[in-house]
Amino acid sequence: MDKKLMTIDLNSQILIEKAEKDGVETMYDRKNGFKSQCGFGLQGTCCRICGMGPCRISPKTPRGLCGADEHTIVGRNFARMVAGGTAAHSDHARDIAHTLALSSRDGNYKIRDEKKLIELAIDWGVETECRDIYDIAHEVAEIGLMEFGKPHGVSIFLKNAPKVRQEIWKTIGIEPRAIDREIATVMHSTHIGCSADIDSLINLSLRTSMADGWQGSMIGTRFSDIMFGTPMPTQTEANLGVLEENKVNIILHGHEPTLSEMIVLAADDPELLALAKEMGAEGINLSGMCCTGNEITMRHGVKIAGDFHQQELALVTGAVEAMIVDVQCIFPALAYVADCYHTKFITTSPKAKITGSTYMQFSEENAYKDAKKIVKEAVLNFKNRKPEKVLIPEFKSPATVGYSIDAILSQLDRVVNFNVDKTGTVKPLIDCLKSGVIRGVAAVVGCNNAKSVTNKNHVTIMKELIKNDILVVSTGCGAQAAAKFGLMDKGAKKLCGKGLATVCELVDIPPVLHMGSCVDISRIVDIVSECAKYLDVDMCDIPAVGIAPEWMSEKAVAIGTYVVASGIDTYLGIAPPVTGSKKAVEILTNGLKKEVGAAFTINENPDELAAIIIDDIEKKRDHFEK
Numbered sequence: 001m002d003k004k005l006m007t008i009d010l011n012s013q014i015l016i017e018k019a020e021k022d023g024v025e026t027m028y029d030r031k032n033g034f035k036s037q038c039g040f041g042l043q044g045t046c047c048r049i050c051g052m053g054p055c056r057i058s059p060k061t062p063r064g065l066c067g068a069d070e071h072t073i074v075g076r077n078f079a080r081m082v083a084g085g086t087a088a089h090s091d092h093a094r095d096i097a098h099t100l101a102l103s104s105r106d107g108n109y110k111i112r113d114e115k116k117l118i119e120l121a122i123d124w125g126v127e128t129e130c131r132d133i134y135d136i137a138h139e140v141a142e143i144g145l146m147e148f149g150k151p152h153g154v155s156i157f158l159k160n161a162p163k164v165r166q167e168i169w170k171t172i173g174i175e176p177r178a179i180d181r182e183i184a185t186v187m188h189s190t191h192i193g194c195s196a197d198i199d200s201l202i203n204l205s206l207r208t209s210m211a212d213g214w215q216g217s218m219i220g221t222r223f224s225d226i227m228f229g230t231p232m233p234t235q236t237e238a239n240l241g242v243l244e245e246n247k248v249n250i251i252l253h254g255h256e257p258t259l260s261e262m263i264v265l266a267a268d269d270p271e272l273l274a275l276a277k278e279m280g281a282e283g284i285n286l287s288g289m290c291c292t293g294n295e296i297t298m299r300h301g302v303k304i305a306g307d308f309h310q311q312e313l314a315l316v317t318g319a320v321e322a323m324i325v326d327v328q329c330i331f332p333a334l335a336y337v338a339d340c341y342h343t344k345f346i347t348t349s350p351k352a353k354i355t356g357s358t359y360m361q362f363s364e365e366n367a368y369k370d371a372k373k374i375v376k377e378a379v380l381n382f383k384n385r386k387p388e389k390v391l392i393p394e395f396k397s398p399a400t401v402g403y404s405i406d407a408i409l410s411q412l413d414r415v416v417n418f419n420v421d422k423t424g425t426v427k428p429l430i431d432c433l434k435s436g437v438i439r440g441v442a443a444v445v446g447c448n449n450a451k452s453v454t455n456k457n458h459v460t461i462m463k464e465l466i467k468n469d470i471l472v473v474s475t476g477c478g479a480q481a482a483a484k485f486g487l488m489d490k491g492a493k494k495l496c497g498k499g500l501a502t503v504c505e506l507v508d509i510p511p512v513l514h515m516g517s518c519v520d521i522s523r524i525v526d527i528v529s530e531c532a533k534y535l536d537v538d539m540c541d542i543p544a545v546g547i548a549p550e551w552m553s554e555k556a557v558a559i560g561t562y563v564v565a566s567g568i569d570t571y572l573g574i575a576p577p578v579t580g581s582k583k584a585v586e587i588l589t590n591g592l593k594k595e596v597g598a599a600f601t602i603n604e605n606p607d608e609l610a611a612i613i614i615d616d617i618e619k620k621r622d623h624f625e626k
C-alpha cells in the first residue's frame with residue numbers, strides 16, 4: 001500500500017516521503033512488511049499462559065493442551081489486557097501520589113490548587129481547620145497511596161457515584177478493592193489451572209477496570225490538578241509545524257506530568273536560555289506528544305507536536321534536538337530513528353529504559369536539577385544539527401484547550417446564566433441537553449492504530465457528531481487529532497449543526513473540548529456522574545457515550561471496560577482480540593447491557609459507526625426527555 005495513504009495528516013505524508021529519501025524506516029514501512037497478521041492473535045485464540053503452549057484454537061484443535069476452550073482463552077487474554085492497562089495508569093497515579101507526599105513550600109513540587117485539595121481533604125475526612133496546607137496534602141497523599149494496597153474496604157471514590165449505580169456494582173460484585181489487589185487477582189485467576197468460565201473472567205475484568213477508572217485514574221487527575229493546577233482554557237497550536245527552525249526544539253513525550261512540569265520550568269531557566277543563544281539558537285521551543293503533550297498543553301498552552309503515530313516522523317524533520325520521554329506509548333524504534341539524525345533520544349525512567357537511548361534518570365527528589373541537566377543536553381546538541389537534513393512541514397492549527405470540568409462549568413455558568421445566577425453545578429449543561437439544543441455528549445478518545453488510516457476514524461466521527469449537534473469532549477491522541485484538524489478551534493462552529501453552533505457561539509467554546517490525557521477520562525466519568533446525580537437518575541440514563549475510534553493500547557481496553565461498567569455505551573472503531581469466542585462477543589456487546597446498562601459496539605467503518613452512535617443517542621433521548 002502507498003504509505004502516504006496510511007494517514008490523512010498532510011505533515012505526516014510529507015515526512016513519510018522524506019524518511020523514504022533519507023533511507024529511514026518508520027512504522028509505515030513495518031506495516032507494509034507485515035503482509036498479514038496472525039489470525040489467532042487477532043481473534044484472541046492463542047494461549048501463551050503456560051509452557052505447554054502456545055496453543056492455538058481452531059475447528060480442528062478446539063481445545064488447548066489443558067482443555068481450555070476458545071471462551072476461556074479469549075476471556076483470559078482479555079482480562080490480562082485490562083490488568084495491563086490498569087497497572088500502567090495506576091502506577092502513573094502512584095508516582096503522582098508519592099510526589100504529592102514530597103510536596104513542600106520551598107521544594108520543587110508545590111500546591112497550586114488549594115481549593116481542590118481542601119475539598120478532597122474534607123471529602124476524605126481529613127482535618128483542615130488551622131492546619132498547614134502541606135500537612136493536609138501529605139495526609140491526603142497517604143490516603144491516596146493506601147488505595148493501592150489497603151487490606152479492607154472498597155475504592156474511596158465509589159461513594160461519589162449515583163446511589164443506583166453503586167448498588168449495581170455491589171450486586172454484581174465489581175466494586176474494586178485495592179488497586180494492586182485487583183491486578184494481582186486477575187493475574188492469579190488467569191494463571192494455568194484457575195478461572196475457566198467466561199462470565200467470571202469478564203466479571204473480573206470489569207472489577208479490575210473499575211480500579212483503573214474509579215480509583216487509579218481519579219487519584220492521578222485529582223492529585224495532578226492539586227499540584228500543577230486545574231486546567232483552564234488557553235490558546236495553543238497543534239501539529240509538527242510548531243517546530244521552529246531557529247530554536248532548540250525539545251519534544252516531551254510520555255505521560256507523567258512530574259517530569260514534564262519540571263522541564264517546562266527548566267526551559268525558561270535564564271542560564272539555559274543564555275546557553276541556547278551561545279549555541280546560535282534564538283531560544284528554546286518546547287512541544288509535546290501523546291499524553292505528556294496533553295498535560296502540558298492543558299496547563300501551560302505548550303504547543304502540541306503531534307500524536308502517537310507521529311513520534312518517529314517528528315525526528316525525521318531533522319530539527320529536533322531532543323525527544324525526552326518517561327513512560328508508556330514510546331516506540332523503541334525512536335532509538336534507531338534518532339540515530340539517523342542528530343537527535344538525542346533521552347529516556348528518564350527506570351520503568352522504561354530503551355536500548356540505544358541516552359539514559360538520564362529523573363527523580364522527583366532532585367526534580368529541577370535533573371530537568372535542568374536534561375534540557376542542557378538538548379541545548380548543547382543544537383550545534384550538531386545538519387541544516388541540509390532539516391524539513392519542518394508547515395501545517396499547524398490553532399486550538400483552545402484546557403477544559404477541565406471546573407473550566408466547562410464556569411464557562412457555561414458565565415454565559416447560560418448571564419452571570420446572574422452562578423450555579424457552580426452541571427445545571428446549565430443539563431439545560432442544554434434537556435432542551436435538545438445539544439443532543440448528547442460524546443467522549444471521542446484514545447490512540448492511533450495502524451489497522452486504520454491514521455486520524456481518519458477520529459476526524460470522520462467527530463465531524464459527523466458535531467454536525468448532528470453532539471458536543472464532543474476528547475482526551476489522549478484523539479484530542480491531538482481534533483486539535484490538528486482544527487476541531488478545537490472556535491471557528492469550527494461552522495461545521496456544527498444549528499443547536500451546537502449556537503451554544504459554541506454563546507458560550508465561546510470550540511465544539512470539541514480538550515479534557516486532557518487518558519488518565520483524565522476520570523474527568524469525563526465524573527461529569528456524567530454529576531449530571532446523573534443532579535437529575536436523580538443512573539449514569540446510563542444520560543445521553544453520553546464513549547468512543548475509541550483508533551484504540552490500540554491495553555490502557556484503552558481498561559478504559560473502555562470501566563466506561564461500560566459505569567453505564568456509558570462505548571463504541572470501538574477497531575475490533576478487540578475477542579472475536580474468536582462467540583460467548584465473549586455476546587457478553588461484551590449485549591449481555592453487559594442487562595448487568596450494567598451499557599455495552600460495547602464494534603464497527604470498523606467510521607461512517608457507519610458515527611451513524612449508529614447518533615441513532616443510539618437519539619434513542620437515549622426518548623427516555624431522557626421524559
Ligand code: BF8
Binds near residue numbers: 290553
Ligand atoms: O494514554 S491515547 S497512544 S498516548 S494509550 Fe498512548 Fe493511546 Fe495516545 Fe496516552 Ni492513551
